[in-house]
Amino acid sequence: MQTVAVIGGGISGLAAAYRLVTSGQDVEVVVLEASDHVGGIVRTEHVDGFTIDGGPDSFLSMKPRGIGLARELGLEDRLQWTNEANRGSFLYRKGALHPLPEGLTGLIPTKLAPMVKTPLVSPRGKARMALDFVLPPRMGDGDESLRAFISRRLGSEVFDNLIEPLMAGIYSGDGSQLSLAATFPQLRAGEKEHGGLIKGVLAGRKQQAMRAIGHQTQQGFVSFRAGMHELPDALKTVIETHGGVIKTGRRVARIDRLDDGRFVVAQDGENRAWSDLFDKVILAAPVRAQAELLQHLDADGARAMVEIPVASSAAILLGYRESTQARAPRNYGYLVPRIEQRPIKAVTWLSSKWDDRAPEGHFLVRGFIGRVGQQEVLQHSDDKLVGLVRQELLDVNAISGNPVVQRVYRLDEAMPQYTVGHLERVARLEAAMERVPGLAIAGNMLRGVGIPDIIAAGEAAADRLLRQEGHAGG
Ligand SMILES: Cc1cc2nc3c(=O)[nH]c(=O)nc-3n(C[C@H](O)[C@H](O)[C@H](O)COP(=O)(O)OP(=O)(O)OC[C@H]3O[C@@H](n4cnc5c(N)ncnc54)[C@H](O)[C@@H]3O)c2cc1C
Structure with missing residues (x-):
């Protein structure tokens, strides 16, 4: 033994x-x-009919061991998929929310029409992005930062306005420090194999779709009915x-x-x-x-x-009663790029993204605070952090009024930086x-x-x- x-x-x-x-x-x-x-930073609380996840709220279904383990544990019937009716995310830019262009696969834009239409990138930025189709791959095999790579292929405007907030949503990190080889090695592999980033992602997406059909796997994020x-x-x-x-x-x-x-x-x-x-x-x-x-x-x-290196962050969860001043939008939420220099990095309308997270006539919101390079904001008291999220919700004209439930979860040194x-x-x-x-x-x-x-x-x-x-x- x-x-x-x-x-x-x-x-x-x-x-x-x-x-x-x-x-x-x-x-x-x-x-x-x-x-x-047990569970570490996976924490679920049930408060006055709200189901509150203070750490992760879901996981990616495409990677086999999340769904695979859930099935082995007999949790298949407990899996909960995002609410398709409300699908859609936004990005904060210069005081307004703009829809994230459709077709961002593995961070990279792969659909032409939504990219042409989006106001998030200037015409000059879009023209620079198109150079990806003709620029030769980099020689040599050394590591480089995510920002250096994306800027080299698609231009720095696309990185700062579009890719950075998506990447920060995963790593809370600074793209000029994060390693391409350790975070998105498939992007570099795509560049090498197919000659360009967008061409590589399109080829990868096709393969992934074939695999998903083979395994009958639903795509996207998945959680559990009673929380993580x-x-x-x-x-x-x-x-x-x-x-x-x-x-x-x-x-x-x-x-x-x-x-x-x-x-x-x-x-x-x-x-x-x-x-x-x-x-x-x-x-x-x-x-x-x-x-x-x-x-x-x-x-x-x-x-x-x-x-x-490690990064800390805080999740601030606010539960509201629906009223004329307070109603969650029917989408999943929005991201705030680093260049906006705002304390909040993302807001999720949790009860629009997932069914049954709030009691009838109520809704649940989460604000994330604390990115690499802006960690000092986390030294504020819980009340001050709640105040920052409430101010953010007012600024985007989303919600005024008082929350009926509020929780602050501090995730100290929880996110290693690759x-x-x-x-x-x-x-x-x-x-x-x-x-x-x-x-x-x-x-x-x-x-x-x-x-x-x-x-x-x-x-x-x-x-x-x-x-x-x-x-x-x-
Ligand atoms: C804010 C945030 C949001 C996230 N959201 C998502 C998401 O939506 N989807 C996703 O897939 N991933 C997400 N992640 C990543 C993912 O949640 C974490 O990587 C993962 O949960 C970490 O699990 P772990 O067991 O490695 O560490 P932890 O959850 O940190 O667990 C480690 C455990 O070790 C214990 N411990 C510490 N020191 C000792 C000691 N000396 N002796 C004994 N025990 C000790 C701690 O108490 C803790 O319980 C998120 C991460 C963060 C920080």
Whole structure:
């Protein structure tokens, strides 16, 4: 019997534990979670008839392990797709909201007519974009920033006005720092293979559509009827049913490896401390905590982890009663480009995007605050953050009146930044795992931040340990 400690009970850690307990191998699994709940930044609250997701509100259906895991857990009937009747998103520019042009596939415009019509890009910017069809691909294989790449192919105006807010919606990051190779490698591959960015995306879209038909997969974003927490709840149930143990209120303070290859895992709880021995360990905590835990296991791994920058953000959720002054628009929401220099980066009309998120006669709104380079705004009090979102809603002439429910969720240092050179840091983390048998690293700091990616990363970490026989000394 092998004993495995999984450090962190967010989606990464739970996915790893799930894989271990359902592997059919003789493993004893203990998840050690610092807080009093599982799910990490996936948090759902039910307040006065509102279903409030304070972290992620959905995941991409195209990536296999999100939907795949939900199905394995018996959650197929619980999946909820976005409300098609209200489909559509907007972009804030110079005091007004403009529809996002249709056909933005994987960030890149692929339909001519909506791009010709949109006021979001000037005629000069549109002409520059068209050069993508004739400009030769870049020589050489080095990494470059997302902004450098898109500006090179489509022009900087298209990046700043259109692509930047879409990209920031995923990474909260600064496009002039984010690595193309670590975030959208398919764009560079498309450029190399097809000679241009738009041609590459069109070819990729065709292939994706063929695959989707083959798998009968609905496209787009998907959530759960009672909110995102259905996923960690179901994982917890299955892990425990298979004999796994989940201990909350256990912050892992330090991990050491003994000469015989086993790991000593020291933990703190409320007024107590524990120290347990395990054959193997999976690290699935957020990036800053992982860096500390790696310190006594592999110095270069710990350094690589420290070199990954992180961003914080806050989600402000406001529930309103519908009235003449307050009514949510019938679309999904809008994004605010960095060049507007506004504190709010996105507003989502959550109850227009998803059915049943608000009680009859009410609606639910979310404002996101905090991008890389504008983190100081997060030092404001909760009341001030609520005030900023309410002012934003007034400014776009959307909503006045008082909310009946308000919640502020702070997602501190929750988003690793895949800056230029990120893949080299990931390679160093992989080398650390090679040097320390029995250790595996999971989490959102590796090769994807989205929920399907981190499920895959958690499962890969479990598979890595399942392939290794015994502990190093055993
Ligand atoms: C604001 C925001 C919105 C997002 N929206 C989406 C979205 O809509 N769709 C999508 O697919 N992705 C989204 N993401 C990304 C995705 O939600 C995250 O990447 C993912 O949930 C991270 O999961 P995790 O398990 O790796 O980490 P976490 O959720 O951070 O879990 C780590 C766990 O480790 C615990 N822990 C920390 N230190 C210790 C310790 N020393 N000992 C023991 N336990 C410890 C923590 O308490 C926590 O429970 C979003 C991210 C952010 C920040």
